[in-house]
Amino acid sequence: MRKFLAKNAPGYIFLTPWLIGFFVLAIGPILISFYLSFTKYDIASPPKFTGLDNFDYMLFWDDRFWQSLKVTFAFVFLSVPGTLIFALAVAMALDKGIRAIGIYRALFYLPSILGGSIAVAILWRQLFSNNGVVNSFLALFGIQGPYWLSDPNYSLYTLVVLAIWQFGSPMLIFLAGLRAIPTELYEAAEIDAAGPVRKFFSITLPLLAPVMFFNLVLQMIEAFKTFNSAFIISDGRGNPLDSLLFFTLYLYNEAFSYFRMGYASALAWVLLLIIAAFTAVAFASSRYWVHYESDRG
Amino acid sequence: MADALPLQNPNATTAEIAQSLRDIRERKKRRANLLRHLFLIICSFVMVYPLLWLLASSLKPDAEIFGNLSLWPTNFDWANYSEGWNALVVSFTQFFWNSTLITVLAVIGNVISASFTAYAFARLEFAGKNFWFALMMMTLMIPYHIVLIPQYILFLKMGWVDTYLPLIVPRFLATDAFFIFLMVQFFRQLPRELDEAAMIDGCSPFKIYWAIILPLSVPAMATAAIFSFIGIWQDFLPPLVYLNDVKDYTVPLALRMFSSQDSVSLYGPMFAMSVLSIIPIFFFFVVFQRLIVQGIAMSGLK
Numbered sequence: 001m002r003k004f005l006a007k008n009a010p011g012y013i014f015l016t017p018w019l020i021g022f023f024v025l026a027i028g029p030i031l032i033s034f035y036l037s038f039t040k041y042d043i044a045s046p047p048k049f050t051g052l053d054n055f056d057y058m059l060f061w062d063d064r065f066w067q068s069l070k071v072t073f074a075f076v077f078l079s080v081p082g083t084l085i086f087a088l089a090v091a092m093a094l095d096k097g098i099r100a101i102g103i104y105r106a107l108f109y110l111p112s113i114l115g116g117s118i119a120v121a122i123l124w125r126q127l128f129s130n131n132g133v134v135n136s137f138l139a140l141f142g143i144q145g146p147y148w149l150s151d152p153n154y155s156l157y158t159l160v161v162l163a164i165w166q167f168g169s170p171m172l173i174f175l176a177g178l179r180a181i182p183t184e185l186y187e188a189a190e191i192d193a194a195g196p197v198r199k200f201f202s203i204t205l206p207l208l209a210p211v212m213f214f215n216l217v218l219q220m221i222e223a224f225k226t227f228n229s230a231f232i233i234s235d236g237r238g239n240p241l242d243s244l245l246f247f248t249l250y251l252y253n254e255a256f257s258y259f260r261m262g263y264a265s266a267l268a269w270v271l272l273l274i275i276a277a278f279t280a281v282a283f284a285s286s287r288y289w290v291h292y293e294s295d296r297g
Numbered sequence: 298m299a300d301a302l303p304l305q306n307p308n309a310t311t312a313e314i315a316q317s318l319r320d321i322r323e324r325k326k327r328r329a330n331l332l333r334h335l336f337l338i339i340c341s342f343v344m345v346y347p348l349l350w351l352l353a354s355s356l357k358p359d360a361e362i363f364g365n366l367s368l369w370p371t372n373f374d375w376a377n378y379s380e381g382w383n384a385l386v387v388s389f390t391q392f393f394w395n396s397t398l399i400t401v402l403a404v405i406g407n408v409i410s411a412s413f414t415a416y417a418f419a420r421l422e423f424a425g426k427n428f429w430f431a432l433m434m435m436t437l438m439i440p441y442h443i444v445l446i447p448q449y450i451l452f453l454k455m456g457w458v459d460t461y462l463p464l465i466v467p468r469f470l471a472t473d474a475f476f477i478f479l480m481v482q483f484f485r486q487l488p489r490e491l492d493e494a495a496m497i498d499g500c501s502p503f504k505i506y507w508a509i510i511l512p513l514s515v516p517a518m519a520t521a522a523i524f525s526f527i528g529i530w531q532d533f534l535p536p537l538v539y540l541n542d543v544k545d546y547t548v549p550l551a552l553r554m555f556s557s558q559d560s561v562s563l564y565g566p567m568f569a570m571s572v573l574s575i576i577p578i579f580f581f582f583v584v585f586q587r588l589i590v591q592g593i594a595m596s597g598l599k
Contacts, residue, residue, distance in 0.1 A: 010502035011423025018414040021470025026436050029447035036446065090340060093333050106586055107341040113582055117531040118549040119571035122556050123351045131364040133350055172590060225440050228533045232556055248442055255446050256538060268443040275440060
């Protein structure tokens, strides 16, 4: 017994802060959230168990739930491929030893660091205002820009552009991946007279697949969780006409503007399941298109 | 023609032809390089332009801000800064102090608790280690929104709402698995022989952590500290939920007050305060750029 203690005690002592955090602030809350999602709870009075009512209302009666799903999915499907394409294009331009790479890398990465800040969200609102920078620029070419922020057909694009602007961190990961591709492969391809397009599709892309996969999963999770910029740009409510009603924003308002904690918990579970499902699909599909160095046979 | 290209000259020697082929390739490469630089310069200008425009606009009178693409104010007007500093009910001195206090304590909590946890996972043997490690990695995926509501209810019952405790205490409990993962990766690289030699000399695991691992992991701790600083300084949702009194507000919450105000005349001051809010981050980014880039390459996460 003493031996068992002596062997295990130090590990658990060092683990204690994390264990407390894990039970009190992670697993505990997740279980409580699960329970709350089957209740009606406004904090003032104790939670009332209502069975599947929350989910029934959500799926069959709540138009704003579907609207928020639509907005969020549209955002994910526009912003994630956009971000990855830019990240890869710039990473490829930076690869193979270019002068001043440090400066370029820093300039491209800077927006990723500042992108979530309220200052940038405020700035973005002004850039896309009716007589803001974007429309002034379009006017130089005689184009009358739309009312980006007040026209529900265009408002989402402001946030998509903001997301793509932050391509810096996937770019850095691509850059590390490109470095790992042996140059001999390209030299061999050149001897076989392969052009740049052929080289890209036959060497770069297949060998970069694991990195691409990693970036894809990460960017998707990030995109589903977008909150700060959506909050500021849409006045905290998803304006105009719910066209920026991101899922997280809807959840926040249900919980902290209307204190419908039970319903908001149900929404949170839907978010968790969506993220988990997308991650699972990405992992499951990866065996068809990701080939790791070690399992080539 | 005497100076015709060797390739078109039937009398050229093989050496001349080889040389000229090399020249052509060299020229092609130089042109490709030039195009690459051109592409990168245009891209980086587009990337940085919004930030430069923000800086320029913070120095312009309001009349000059809109419909204006220029990055150079006609005359530098610092009034926006003094006006912005005191434009809200509470001055920005208070907001910056609040943000600094929360960020410093939270960063310390993050780094200490993450290094504790990472030491256990990376260097100690105990029953159930792999199980806990797998659970820890799973928490990386959990969105904050799902724990937010129960945490809020818990902190409300404890009387912690409208204090800084919900923003600081969880950081001391290693709630951000990203930093644990970052340090585990780093600790694993340190040579095992160090621990073993110390153990033979009769050092306890605590002594080893304190006297060997900690001093050697300064770069990892610095990376973790910078990442958590950048994240926590810009944190918005937790302070939005937990702080209701304007005098407790952090800088991002104060900035949001500008943007939700209807008064049209405060654009300049709003931009000025936005600039000030990102200066600390910009400073850390410039000074520690190398550590940040390495950190991303090492952990693969933002």
